[in-house]
Amino acid sequence: QVQLVESGGGLVQAGGSLRLACAASGWFYDIDTMGWFRQAPGKEREFVAAIRRSGGTIPYADSVKGRFTISRDNAKNTMFLQMNSLKPEDTAVYYCAASRYFSNAASGMNYWGKGTLVTVSS
Numbered sequence: 001q002v003q004l005v006e007s008g009g010g011l012v013q014a015g016g017s018l019r020l021a022c023a024a025s026g027w028f029y030d031i032d033t034m035g036w037f038r039q040a041p042g043k044e045r046e047f048v049a050a051i052r053r054s055g056g057t058i059p060y061a062d063s064v065k066g067r068f069t070i071s072r073d074n075a076k077n078t079m080f081l082q083m084n085s086l087k088p089e090d091t092a093v094y095y096c097a098a099s100r101y102f103s104n105a106a107s108g109m110n111y112w113g114k115g116t117l118v119t120v121s122s
Contacts (some may be wrong), residue, residue, distance in 0.1 A: 002026040002111045004096045009116030012086055016120075020081040022096030022113060033058075033099045034072060034079040037106055038092035038118075045095070049081065050104045058104045064090070086120045093117050 008020040022034065035050030035058070049070040050058040057070060069082040079096065094116055097109035 002028060002031060002098060004098060004111055004113035006094065006096045006113045006116035009094060009118045011119045011121065013121050014086060014088055016086050017082070017084045018086065018118060020083065020094055020096075020116060020118075022079040022081075024077040024079070024098065028074075028077045030100055031098045031111075032101050033103050033109075035097050035099075035104060035109070036070065036079075036081050037095045037097055037109075038090075039095070039115075040089070040092040043092075045106055047104055047106070048094070051079065052102060083118070086118075088120045088122050091118060091120045 003025045005023045012018055032053050033050050036048040037045050038048050039045040047061055048064055049060045049068055051070045051072045067085045072079045096113040098111045099109045
């Protein structure tokens with residue numbers, strides 16, 4: 001069993017920053033990819049960023065490229081998403097996900113957190 005818990009969401013003004021964290025517990029050693037997805041109001045869940053156990057990153061979504069940075073600390077079983085220069089369109093519930101094998105697709109993820117809400121005001 002693997003459980004994922006997100007934290008760090010909140011309300012921030014446009015141009016501000018937030019740092020999300022995803023803490024994993026359970027059988028973490030068999031997890032390869034960890035990633036972030038988001039779902040804005042009225043929209044489908046979309047890929048944001050992902051990182052492999054080795055530290056290799058999967059290309060960021062174009063909408064966040066240059067503004068968001070994903071990182072992972074395997075010793076602490078934790079993944080992070082540093083979000084800078086936030087825009088109102090970044091408003092969404094951000095979900096942490098993990099898969100046993102390489103994946104950047106929501107359908108390929110084996111485990112999901114419950115999400116943390118990020119609201120960016122104008």
